[in-house]
Amino acid sequence: MEKERNYKWYTLHVQSGFEDIAKENLIEVLTTEGLIDKVKEIFIPARMKALFYTKRKKVAEVPLDEDREREEVVVENDQGKKTYFTISDKKVWIENCECKTKKCLSNPPISKPRQKLKCSSLRNRAQIELRDKLFPGYIFINCDLDEKLMTTIKYKVPRVLDFVRAGNEPLEVSEKEIQAIKDKLKKGIIKVSKKSAFEVGEKVRIKEGPFVGFEGVLINTFKTFESLYKSKRVSFETIFSSIPISISSCINFPPAPCILVIFIIISLK
Template structure:
C-alpha cells in the first residue's frame, strides 16, 4: 500500500489550529498517533514555524523558542477520512484551518490544503524569519463585518463583529458590546471563531 501512496504523491500541507502553548505537544502526539495507527506513510511532516531567541536574564543567557504563529502547526499529509479523524481527535487540536472555504463531499467536511504558492511563501519566510505568510492565509478565513465569538481570554464567550483584519500581526479588531457600549478590541486570530 505504501508503494501506491508514494506513486500518487498527493501529499498536501494543512494548517492545524492548536491550543496556544501546546504546539510542540501536538506535534509529538500526532507523530505518536500516526506511528501507532500505521499512518507514517500518510502523515509525513509536521512543521512549527519558530526560531530560538537568546536573551540575557539576571546576567545569564537564556534561550527560548519563539513561535511565529502561536496556536498553529503545519501538517504535510494525504487527507482521507482516517487521517483527518486521527489529527482532529488528537488532544490539543482545535481543528483544521482551510486556506479558503471548505467543501462538502459525501457529508464530510474536507479541509482545503494550502496552495503551493502559500507553502513556498511560508517556507521562504522561515528563512527570512518573517512573521507573514500563515497570518495572511488565516486572515483570509475572516471577513470584515462577519460575526465571531471570542473563544479565549477575558472576553471568552462574547460575540462581536470584525471591524479590521491585520494579517501582518495575526490579529483582528472585533467590536464587542461590553456594559452596553460597543468597544473595539484587538485579538489574535486564534482567539476568535466564526459564528
C-alpha cells in the first residue's frame, strides 16, 4: 500500500533573477533522483507575462493566466507592416505576418520565461518574462519533506541555495499564506507614484541597484554631508533578515498580505 503523503509548503532561497531556472533545475534533478513524486507543486511568486515589441519599443504586455481566453495581439512596425500574434493556453505563437518570406510562421510557440519569438525582417517580436515579483530570490515548494529530499535540494540543485529555516529546521508556510500571495498576483500589483521623502515605518520597495525588488520596512533615514542633495542612507528590514544599505531610489507601496508581516516578525538573525 502506498504511503500517504504529508505535503507542506516551504520556502527556498534561490539566486535572484534565476527563479524560473531554479524551478526547472529542481524538476530535472528530483526526477533523476527518483524523488519527484514527493513534490506536489513548485510556485514562483511572480506573474508570467508576454511582452510585445517592435524594434525596442514595447507595444503590449499580456499576463499568461490559465483562465485567459484566446487573444490576438497585432504588432505594427514603423513601415506599417504587421505581425499577428496569438495567445492561448499560456502559449504565444505567430498566426500571420506581412513579411515577404513568411519564415517566421514556422517558429514553434513559446511558453516559458526567457523564450523569444520574432519576425526578423519586420523586427517585431514577443518574449515571455517573469514580472511583478513579490519576493525576488525566493520560491515555494509543496512537498512531503524528509532528510533525503532536503539534502538533495540543498546540495544537488543548481541555483538553489537552501531552505529558509527557523534554527536548523525548514520553515513551514501555511496554505492560507500561499493562497494570499496567489490572489495578490492575480489581482495585479498596484503601481504607485514615487515619493520625494519617506517616513520611518513605511513599507518600501528598492527600485535600483543590487537589491532591486527587495521589500522591507523603513527603520531609519538620514542624510550624509557628501550626498545632501543626492541620496539618503536608509536602513531597512528585508523579509528574512535585517540589512542596512544606502539607497537613492525606492517607492512606497500599500500594505502587503499577511505573509510579509509574518516573515518580518519571525525575521531570522
